[in-house]
Amino acid sequence: MAEAVTWSTLRTEAAARLRDAGVPSPDADARWLVAAAAPDVDGPVGERALAYFDAMLARRRSGEPLQYVLGSWGFRSLDLLVDRRVLIPRPETEVVAGVAIEELRALGGGTAVDLGTGSGAIALAIATEVPAASVWAVDRSSLALEVARANLAGIGRPGARVRIAEGDWFDALPAELRGQLQVVVANPPYVAEDDVLPAEVRDWEPHGALIAGPSGIEDLDRIVEEAPAWLDRPGALVVECAPHQTEVVASLAEAAGFDEVEVGLDLSARPRFVLCRLMGA
Ligand SMILES: C[S@@+](CC[C@H](N)C(=O)[O-])C[C@H]1O[C@@H](n2cnc3c(N)ncnc32)[C@H](O)[C@@H]1O
Known part of the structure; x- marks a missing residue:
């Protein structure tokens, strides 16, 4: 039986793909993307979570800023919605x-x-x-x-x-x-x-x-x-x-x-x- 994919493997692969695409902080960004997609990083990788993760990874690889890909970003004690309508x-x-x-x-x-x-x-x-x-x-x-x-x-x-x-x-x-x-x-x-x-x-x-x-x-x-x-x-x-x-x-x-x-x-x-x-x- 093939070994089940884990979030840890996906993170390592994503970091390599981000690095290939010239993204400046591939390891940190891969961690952010996993954290956004995975309800539980030690749990099983569900189909929907994986599709969401792949979509975010593709956007980040295209050069879109991490904050827009995630759709939110921290500011002091706040977690703010951010997208292309506003400055990060x-x-x-x-x-x-x-x-x-x-x-x-x-x-x-x-x-x-x-x-x-x-x-x-x-x-x-x-x-x-x-x-x-x-x-x-x-x-x-x-x-x-x-x-x-x-x-x-x-x-x-x-x-x-x-x-x-x-x-x-x-x-x-x-x-x-x-x-x-x-x-x-x-x-x-x-x-x-x-x-x-x-x-x-x-x-x-x-x-x-x-x-x-x-x-x-x-x-x-x-x-x-x-x-x-x-x-x-x-x-x-x-x-x-x-x-x-x-x-x-x-x-x-x-x-x-x-x-x-x-x-x-x-x-x-x-x-x-x-x-x-x-x-x-
Ligand atoms: C550098 S961003 C700052 C956004 C936010 N305050 C922050 O620090 O993340 C500047 C903001 O000023 C707005 N702005 C530019 N010219 C303006 C004007 N004449 N009157 C009012 N707002 C303006 C822009 O739409 C933009 O949202």
Whole structure:
């Protein structure tokens, strides 16, 4: 009798096939795919689970990012639905969300706005981790907001404190929020049109989530300039950007009238975001 196939053998074979296809982390990815397909990695390999596994393996071999193949990805304490409608949430953005959360806690809670929410990652993390927060999640992409809404539905009670608004940065918000926000946080597009991106990013992630314009600074510039009019005093803006943009963004924030401007580091100790505070009136 032929020996029954096991998840362990399938994982080893999948890693080899991913390696052949040029996937950069074949062993780790094979483990992720098995974990997603197998109800029990030590149990028998069912027909449906195997078909699902093979389909995921083919997608990953074609270069599709692991997170889209799996259909979900972790962000802080959340497990978020992700697909091609949204940017894949990045570890550096978990740091940025953490800073926004600390700022909001220090202010005793209040209203926070996540500009360019995509999957809803930052907005939903704030709502989940700060019980005294009321959160607005803004995006101009209706497709991204479909994903954000699905993720919102998945977080339970904190979701009652989150509202979603479709539109262009601050223009999406009701006018009565002007001057009333405790925290604004954004991970806007910050790639320049001519920048070279890794193929896995360029070919799969939404261009509207990545490319800002000819210089890459266009959206950062608008957000930093408009934020003081929307923030209460005290209040804080936290914006993610590329390491080479932090000094420019810090100068823009000083020119926009922020009282304190600090550049913060990501988990690899690269400059990655700018924290801008307005002091109490
Ligand atoms: C870099 S992604 C960030 C997604 C998510 N916040 C995250 O960190 O994973 C930028 C997001 O900004 C949105 N966006 C781009 N231009 C915008 C604009 N003018 N107004 C509102 N949202 C915009 C994109 O649709 C995209 O979802």
